[in-house]
Amino acid sequence: MTRIDSTPTATATATATADAPAPFSTGALVHTGPGEAPEWWRDAVIYQVYPRSFADGDGDGVGDLPGITSKLDHLAELGVDAVWLSPFYRSPQKDAGYDVADYRDVDPLFGTLADFDELLAQAHARGIRVIVDLVPNHTSDQHAWFQAALAAPEGSAERARYVFREGEGEHGELPPNNWQSIFGGPAWTRVTAGPGARPVTGAEGETPGQWYLHLFDSTQPDLAWENPEVREEFEQVLRFWLDKGVDGFRVDVAHGMIKADGLPDWDGTVSMVEGTEAADGDEETDPGAPEDGSTGAGNSGPMFDQDGVHEIYRAWHRVLAEYDGDRALVAEAWVEPLSRLARYVRPDEMHQAFNFSFLTTAWSAAPLRTVIAASLRANDEVGAPTTWVLSNHDVVRHASRLGLADPGLRPNGIFAHDAQPDEVLGLRRARAASLLMLGLPGSSYLYQGEELGLPEHTALPDDVREDPAFFRTQGAEAGRDGCRIPIPWHADADGFGFGPSGRTWLPQPASYARYAADVQRGVEGSTYETYRTALATRRAERLGSGTLAWVEDYAGSADVVALRNRDVVVLANLGTEPVVLPRGTEVLVASGPVLTDRSADPQVRVPSDTTVWLRAR
Template sequence: MTRIDSTTATATAPAPLSTGALVHAGPGEAPEWWRDAVIYQVYPRSFADGDGDGVGDLPGVTSKLDHLAELGVDAVWLSPFYRSPQKDAGYDVADYRDVDPLFGTLADFDELLAQAHARGVRVVVDLVPNHTSDQHAWFQAALAAPEGSPERARYVFRDGKGERGELPPNNWQSIFGGPAWTRVTAGAGARPVTGAEGETPGQWYLHLFDSSQPDLDWTNPEVREEFEQVLRFWLDKGVDGFRVDVAHGMVKADGLPDWDGTVSMVEGTADDETDPGAPEDGSTGAGNSGPMFDQDGVHEIYRSWHRVLAEYDGDRALVAEAWVEPLSRLARYVRPDEMHQAFNFSFLTTAWSAAPLRTVIAASLRANDEVGAPTTWVLSNHDVVRHASRLGLADPGLRPNGIFAHDPQPDEELGLRRARAATLLMLGLPGSSYLYQGEELGLPEHTALPDDVREDPAFFRTQGAEAGRDGCRVPLPWHADAPGYGFGPTGRTWLPQPESYARYAADAQRGVEGSTYETYRAALATRRAERLGSGTLAWVEDYSDSADVVAFRNRDVVVLANLGTEPVVLPRGVEVLVASGPVLTDRSAVPQSRVPSDTTVWLRAL
């Protein structure tokens, strides 16, 4: 049995925890809200349905704002709700200044914003600047105009290679599978080439994602000016910030050179945590590389956006979705005159093992300290397998793009136990944190979706080789006994929910001691009361080299995660503030507690 003790401690009385050198100096009292905020991601089509059509909407979100306020989050991030053909769940935007009728109206958005602010909850909206929908007025104008026109110059149109231009301009592949180029017919009034008799093939256009998502050309001043105006449109409405989609992909290398690598939603494979040569910079293989990503030119864009946000009161924020490694490269996105947060995907993709977790935490804090920025922690979102399932896989370091029913299945109980422990570890760290809707309920990935209900373009473009992201996007369960688990008034849901959702429903957990929901509430309340987000981190020396335990001190709280197979014995009389699972405590006058496997506790520092 592992004990927290020093060389002078006895077996019956473990010594107080001793902490080592400070790793993170922290920003003090975090005057800007985003430095230590807990932000909750709402995926609108799956959060709550207000009109009964089976698809979540903005009135549905408004109806559940009390849930978010009671949970204790500081802000909500809304995934795209703009006008869109919905070829990629709204990440194919046709109009950046309007709400898609599927989700409601601009008036509905205004009401949501007002009601959120009335509850002290800030609102961050998604911005998709790398590409538009092929139904966007600009792209339709580009097809209608001839080669070399100003309309086509807003996008990446190029002549093909080969004698007749029959080959794509380069060998890039789409993140969703297949070529990253689509050819259109020649001249004005172009349309995608079908091979029909009489067609005259013309230029090709670039799409790093689906063919319905043409990439914009960010070397074009008109594109830059348009998006600054889009920012102002939503800032004038009162939004508190923007999550920027594919923030590392807007600028491509000059000349669009060939590249023999591959791209995916989550790059690479998990590092072998036993490898003594594992990177000390926290890299996990999560970075997107290649000439289409992390080009230096993106930083001038964000400097200009920073200046736009600075015109407005209230510490408006920009957060980068940038799959970039090493962490020193990611930190460049949050320099003082650029963005304010950048998702730490290296942390998300780190294996459930003590040494790699310590490495990525320390490397993250060092890299961000260099530029005076907070670290932005995250474990789940709408693009990855939920961590309650990911951590239940036989290899908890795997990062599949979805899980099929015929794949090896996660251990649901083990995954949830580890997920709760991982979340409590994350929320104890200094900086900001993001939660993905439903994780406060402990929702697992839906791994048995029929192929005929799937909508993710990654499933179709890979000819079914990848399950895709639908499994983490299933509508939430609000009421255990209601049709559709209370997702909407009719019981309809755009994706089917698994039967297991009944036991995860919000009403089945609210007020139930030890439930995942109540554990999240307790953690968020304690995090706020102890000011952990704006705190400091020092490793507990007793476990600086442990293969089983991650332990650190943040202000007056010790965070200890037991990733091993044996319980960890705590000093007698220690005060447990929050625990991710049951802690075994004896009945003596000065009680002694044991932290079981895959459990995290917050302790009052001695």
């Protein structure tokens, strides 16, 4: 009787036959790749650090820049090429730092400019590049410019930096249009008339005046990007951080800075992740999987994706080109179809744009094949890499999202009273999805903690929540706090080793003990070691600058996504039955246990919700 073993990584028992015949036939190339990536950002693996939740250096319960510096060896050991730091600028923290009061300083919550300089130097010493977040669509209402705008009269140069308008109705009592905030509620707030304005409260004797636009929270007034003074200011902000040595900028709401002329009413709605549920089924007949890869992830309406944004990025591209080192611009643009998104990464504009269509595609083979091919096709048209992503600080972690009964759902947070994800299934699928993503040509982004397999915190008490989306929707949406929980570093320490005091700004679930970094490091088959192996193999096999062709045997499969990238076959089994591989197949990396017999000519079976990288011969 042939013995079947379940092994964590498959490499121990799936030994290749030295001269095995080619077991996989591939079709025409979908993507040829650059061969060797001429710029670092074309094939980089970039790790998002959300500073308040990564590591706490001073014990106040909030992560900070010294805390990040103390964990750079973790990132170097993991094998990432760069880090992206979410905002650490001076801010009232009404939206976790995305409400910036001073773009040229560090908020004391996170440290000092000297702390940033040290972090940058230490990262560069380890070969890790640093991208910082830039928030140009809006400022904080505490920014000096907005305070000056309130102090100045209507029609002043100070107010012209923001989107102030007269109201509609007989006495201007109605907002200038019907736009709604992405966080819920109206996108306009009225202030009192004349200099020294303040938000209208309805107090006796108060004289209402103009309205100002805020696509997000009322404490985040939108800038008027038609104003040359605004454009000049942000070019100087770019130069400030470039002079310090940063390697690039992730641009928040990159598709939102220019609004349609006249600010027309719109009969639609906007949301953080807008659209219908991603669907499964056949890619040619299922309306949820059109050939352009659309999943309903795009923000539409007259406040988004206006052609005028591209002038801004052409100007910024010229600024970055003055500096050596291939500095990069990364667009956070929720734009569909993918051909529209590709306009942001034309040769004289930005360098990367997050592929949210991929992030929001259902865990189903046909739609995944469609979005992968459509993404590569659209970006190849403009000579840009595709930038893959599965999680970030704005969406439910994919280890939980993929564990939902319908893995195509995209909730804005999960409450304790909601249907709960299957934690085991979600992690298994998340590891498989990540290995599929990392096997694709282009650049990939990882969100802090996904290398540990962290799930969403779905049982946060309402009284600890901080996301403005929760408050502006009167609690209808859980919001994003659940994906922003402080990282567990040590299973047996208070606060799981997040900082020296054991305090954490959001509570961690008890389950995080089994995900802590120290109980995974060096453990074969752990999520952390699987990521490490994948990143090392990806670099050794040059997959980021590689090619893509579909494996013909699975090209129409409802259960399998199989592609060839250079000399590696990436095979993801999304079905319910194991996939039997040809004898002699060499497994390089597996997202989970595979079944391997002990015969002289071993045969590998890939279980459900598992991805493997194989040596193509």
